[in-house]
Amino acid sequence: MTKRMQWTLALFFVALIIWLGWRAYQHRQAQSGLAEIKQRGALRVGLDASFPPFESLDENGQVVGLDADLARAIADDLGVELEFVNIGFDGLYDALLIKRVDMLLSGLPVDPYRSRDVAYSTNYFNAGQVLVTRRDDIQLVDDLMGQTVAVEWGSLADMEARRLQKTIPNLQINPQPDAQSALQFDIAIVDGVTALGNQQMRIVKYLSDEWYAAAVSVENSALLAEINKTLARMQESGEMERLQEKRIGE
Amino acid sequence: MRKIVHLSLIAIIFALTGLLLTRSASLPPFDLGPQQSVTTVNPEMGVHTRLTDEVEAWKIKYTLQMVREMGAPWVVEYFPWAYREKFPGIFDWSHSDLVVQNANRQGLTIIARLGYAPEWARPANSTPSFLAAEDYERFGDYVAAFVERYRGQVDYIIVWNEPNLALEWGFQPVDPAAYTQLLSVAYRRAKEANPQVQVLGGALAPTLAPPGDEFALNDLDYLQGMLDAGAGDAMDGLAVHAYGWVYPPDDPPAPDVVNFRRTELVHQLLQENGYGDMPIHITEGGWNDHPRWTRAVKPGQRIEYTIQAYQMAQEWPWLESISLWAFRYPWPAKTYLDYFTFVTPDFIPKPIYEEVQRYAHGEIDK
Known part of the structure; x- marks a missing residue:
């Protein structure tokens, strides 16, 4: 060597x-x-x-x-x-x-x-913003065409709704004073915690992740x-x- | 022969080092776009941007474009000394050039916050908010260089930030007289470089901390201390931080309450000391809509309070501008701080951005 x-x-x-x-x-x-x-x-x-x-x-x-x-x-x-x-x-x-x-x-x-x-x-746990509904005909985000979605005015849910409005034709936003009020309507966007806390609404899709x-x-x-x-x-x-x-x- | 080669090599190394240290002039050209102007019903409206740590040029441009499109003609931005003068006497203006040129091109008026001492200008194990009195002239050198470089582009500077907090005063006991000394040095050097530049002092944190408190001093007591030490002659205007916390903007002012209208008490104090004509600029402030922070309000309230605050500011003849915290962060803070912003790090406008934009464009009269 x-x-x-x-x-x-x-x-x-x-x-x-x-x-x-x-x-x-x-x-x-x-x-x-x-x-x-x-x-x-x-x-x-x-x-x-x-x-x-x-x-x-x-x-x-x-x-x-x-x-x-x-x-x-x-x-x-x-x-x-x-x-x-x-x-x-x-x-x-x-x-x-x-x-x-x-x-x-x-x-x-x-x-x-x-x-x-x-x-x-x-x-x-995912606390992101969620599209929820009590209607059977809403299965996809695209089904929101011509529909009205309730949100807490000014919240991140409102931000998501305004974003969707840019791509989904005739989507209307119904601003509410808080997330619980938004859940009184048939279609809403709320945060993950509020969504899971409501048994009457079905989760369609998470629109953002947290x-x-x-x-x-x-x-x-x-x-x-x-x-x-x-x-x-x-x-x-x-x-x-x-x-x-x-x-x-x- | 060998000696000549060695000397040549040394010369090349020096030249390359010099080039690296003064690379500001060698950045690739960036398209600033056409000259723009701000359309707004409220010429006092502004926001505090957070471009210090924004690396990409297009993001700086787009941020400032969105500010202009929202209808805010004023921006407050931070230009840390440590970032510009990493080595004594050698300045790198590449990043600040990008910010200033883009802001000017968007038709925005800049208020530049100057502070944050580099390591070489302070003792080991001190924080960047620490500066010994014997080194105030070193800061003065930076102020003079900044003001000189941006003559005609930056007309307002703020000297240091929230010096009434121990955290912002190098974890020393806060000292209005010492801050006044720093302000006086900065004022003299700024005026020597450009007599037209407006030097703003203060930028105090609104707090009720009593004298002797370990962490802070009541902003009104601190301001009185500054004025007693001669600060009134070492500034052209006062920068004020006006956070509303959980109170609406019209909540009445009181010495024992921190709210938006505390700014009126600041003006009153200036008046009592013979400086009633001194203009005030709100350079931080606003509301937060985090779902659980104890000082936050609901998102809808935040929108209403913000627009009301912009409107109220126009009723104060002594107020020149109001820039709220904060337009956008380069990345998410993942804390309540994210709920102060108007736009997400991904440039998605929050509802507050769109509502303020509607107000600034005269589409709503709240």
Whole structure:
């Protein structure tokens, strides 16, 4: 073996050792967040309890809502206690990044610009704008030709209706003071939460997406995997749908 | 011979570095389109744009075109010092040229916010809102260079932003006298560069924070402090932030309430100090229609309040312009902040844009 080959091999092994060391460090970092939660015996969930039906305080000061139910399921699957940390919406990400909380679950829209620091779970709710109706003849957006759609004046639903008006002939808009009033009419555009809360209207189509997900620190991939496992289990078993009906349909 | 080659290489490297640092003149030409003018029933109407982080030239042009089409002749825009002078004395005007030229071509009047200190002008581990008193002249250099470059294109500048908040004052205790010193330096340097430019001071955050508060000082107390320190002679006009929060625009003013008509108290304070003729420009303000933010109103209310505010502003003889926050963000904030805008990041006009446009074009009389 020539001296040059010996050097090449030596360099290769040094690089391999550095790479393996780095992988081991990353793995330890990823596991350490989860290990810390288990050692502590409690999962700290950050939320802003002012957003029913996702999270709000009941008459006893307890956090209730869809997010609270999901957090409880995640903590149960991890075998730890659940601790809610109530924080103003603006401070949620900071609280996560300084490790004041382990995760956020707070009607939180997925923000791709935060992916350097934050990792999101699989989506669990779409709060985007929805076309709903109680009429059987409205099956597609194109069926709105010549129809009147009710919206909350000035809202994002109104924005979607005005957009549709540019492509669908003779579509009329019926502006209402709020989303609930819009649901009194046969065809309406409302946000996903309002749509799911109304059992008499059928969802025709989501016109825009506003996905909610849980968020963890980007280093905490082991916890993220556990959260996703719980969400997937709840989706498959139908528990997610039941909870949504219970909390949002209330 | 070898020495000559080495020297040549060094010279080439220097030349290339110089070219890179002064690349402002080498940007590809951009079609600004024909000269436009704003059609509006209200010549005081404006919006605060957010083009600082907008990279693509066509988006800058289209944003300003939409402002013009809405019927707002005024825009407030931020021109951060740190972005223009990354190295001492070496200016990159490429981005600000795009904004200024496009705004001018759309027939808009620009109020330029100047601030945000570069790293080289402040101590390590300080924030861009920090500037030591001994470095005020460095900021003055930037002000002079900006005003000189945009003579005849930018007639109004605002010195710093919300200095009555510790966050905007480098996390130091807020200090109206120190801000007045900064304002005086900027005023002198701006006037030396272009005597016609109008220097606006203040741009204070409306807040009720009492003296001694860790984070802020009541804007009225702060303004009095500025005037006591001589700020009245170091500005041609006052920039005011007028947020309505949950109150309608005609909600009566009171010292212990933050609402739109707090602007009247600001004018009154100027009057009491002998500056009643000083023009006021509202350079931020408006309402938010987020579904859950505690300071938000319903979307329909936001439309009504906004149009009423534009109308009310015309009744204040001491008010020269009213620019509301914010026309459009380059990307979604994914927080309540998104519900301040008139247009989405994808340029989809929100209903408020269309209603304000109808008002500005005389189609509604609310």
